[in-house]
Amino acid sequence: MRLLEDRAAREAVATDRSGHRPDTLPDAVVRARNVDDVVETLRWASAHRTPVVTRGAGSGLAAGSSAHAGQVVLDVSGMDRIVEIRPDDQVAVVEPGVLTADLDAAAGEHGLFYAPDPASAAISSIGGNIATNAGGLRCAKYGVTRDAVLGLDLVLADGRRVATGRQTVKGVAGYDLTSLVVGSEGTLAVVVGATLRLRPKPLETATLAAHFDDVVAAAAAAAAITSARLQPSVLELVDAVTLEAVDAARGSSLRSLGAAALVVQCDGRGALAEIEAVGQVVAPFATTWRATTDPVEAEELLAARRAGLPALEATGDVFIEDVAVPRSKLAEAVAGIQAISARTGVRIATIAHAGDGNLHPIVVVERGATVTEGPPWEAACAVFDLALRLGGTLTGEHGVGLLKRTWLRAELGEDSLDLQHRIKAVFDPLGILNPGKGI
Ligand SMILES: Cc1cc2nc3c(=O)[nH]c(=O)nc-3n(C[C@H](O)[C@H](O)[C@H](O)COP(=O)(O)OP(=O)(O)OC[C@H]3O[C@@H](n4cnc5c(N)ncnc54)[C@H](O)[C@@H]3O)c2cc1C
Structure with missing residues (x-):
């Protein structure tokens, strides 16, 4: 085990990729090498009533692994066998x-x-x-x-x-x-x-890229794929703001093909037949679409999708929302997000795991500007509200962390939240494990 108390080590683990900046630094960092190090740390923390923030790779987007004064960070990234x-x-x-x-x-x-x-x-x-x-x-x-x-x-x-x-x-x-x-x-x-x-590993894959005049049409096409009983392994949506950022970062010209894109992959035996069926479903919504079984070309299409968030991060500071809605409500959700952006004047890019109904509306602000107050936060809250009204959830995959806790009661209700606090107390009676996060 290594116990580090120098400022550089504490700064390195103070937060994650959410854009949240704690006002103070944690007291120390424990770099665990094995299970015994973790056991020793938690015994010590229990004896001293000291909160412990466990940290993996720090790529989280909800400030779940952010830490402040009075807390110790338990970094388990070195336990990597x-x-x-x-x-x-x-x-x-x-x-x-x-x-x-x-x-x-x-x-x-x-x-x-x-x-x-x-x-x-x-x-x-x-x-x-x-x-x-x-x-x-x-x-x-x-x-x-x-x-x-x-x-x-x-x-x-x-x-x-x-x-x-x-x-x-x-x-x-x-x-x-x-x-x-x-x-x-x-x-x-x-x-x-x-x-x-x-x-x-699937022996066959086939991949399709489709482009659309607007993001609502792309979302409607994604919902149509699901309701046609097709089962792609990947169904991703990218809007115009994101395509522009990707083009700037990668030197591509995807935005010239339309104001939104879907990347769809089918796998398993019959992948090609299934992707052709996907093509027939999206054709009435799309301006263009093309399918490929070439793995290099497919990887290029997926790489453009994966580049979305880093490309947006290069244009400013971001707050990445993570709401999910029933898949049939996807088009309503993206239309609602566009209306929120227009009403608040806040730049919002949207990437979605459309196959899951999981949207990432990404609030982009100038470098150094805060995202957790003023119009950016107003826009973020309007998106939370929209998702709940559509029968959705605040977070499909990133977690509640620190940033979405104020909204949790609205989703879970009083009794469910109370039950969750009592479960937490059974596992962690002293309340030392990542307090103030999650619930
Ligand atoms: C460019 C980019 C793209 C992303 N895309 C996705 C995506 O497609 N899907 C998605 O789900 N997320 C995505 N994320 C968010 C993030 O990568 C995930 O939340 C990821 O699971 C966090 O893993 P981590 O190891 O970085 O955890 P950390 O950020 O270190 O921690 C996250 C939370 O897990 C807890 N934790 C970590 N390790 C342990 C442990 N061993 N035991 C107990 N608690 C622990 C922490 O206390 C914290 O609450 C993306 C992030 C970035 C930056």
Whole structure:
């Protein structure tokens, strides 16, 4: 274990990629090398009643791993071993600091893949993915992180070790503590190991890009794909503001093809036939569309989508919202977001995991301007309100963190929130695990 108290080390872990800037720095950083380091840290923290903020790779977008004075950051990114891959069981056992893309690559050597693929896969950790129940591009077909987690090794707030879940694909013994901890944002326990489900790599893929005159037409096309009972593995939407930023960053000319784009991928046997069917569904909405089975061309289309957020970040400071709506309400949601942008005068770009109804309206402000007050925050709150009115949720995959807590009661209601606080107290009676986050 390394205990660091110098200013540079504390600054490096003070916040994540959300744009939130804490007023003060945490007191210290513990860089854990193994489970014993985590146990020792939590025993000490319990004895001294000191709050602990567990940190993975710090790529979070809800200020979940941000920390301030009086708190200690427990950095588990150094616990980054892939302990084993069991190809016959299609299972991987990993430490929490393994980067998502590294696990996927290692699984690939056995003809398998790790399905949850956040756009941040190259820079986010499995522990952080578990704590936020991360989604991703392929989740339209294969589900989110929770669907890939079979079992967890945890260290509780008082330093005790607990194993939850199982090594098997099925299992219903006891309450499902694994699912409870997935998405708990470091507030219930520290994840020190995980048994994860892998899947056979699809032998065939086919990819389609379609362009549209406006983003509402693109969203309507995405909803039409779902209602046509087609099941793409990737169904992503990108609006004009994002296309312009991507063009500026990559030297492409995607914006000239239309004011919005969909990138769709089908996989498995019959992928080409399914993508052709997708083409027929989107054709009445689109200005142009083209399909390819060339993996290099497909990767280029997906890379343009993944470049969306970094490209926007290059144009200013951003607050990335993460609302989700029923998929049939997607077009209504993007139209509502456009109206909010026009009404408040705030620049909002929209990227969406359209296959999940999960939208990322991205509020872009001038560098250094605050996003959590004034018109940008007013616009963000209007988007939260819109999502709830459409029967949706505040957060599809990034978590509540610090930034969305004031809205949680509106979604969950008094009694559900009360139940959640009581569950937290069972796991963490002293309230030392990431206090003030999540619930
Ligand atoms: C460019 C970009 C694209 C993104 N795209 C996506 C996307 O497509 N889908 C998506 O879901 N997210 C996306 N994100 C958000 C982010 O990458 C995810 O939330 C990710 O799961 C965070 O992982 P991390 O390791 O960086 O966690 P951190 O940011 O370090 O922490 C996130 C939360 O998890 C807790 N935590 C971390 N490790 C542990 C542990 N071992 N035990 C207990 N609690 C822990 C922290 O306390 C915190 O509450 C994106 C971010 C960026 C910057």
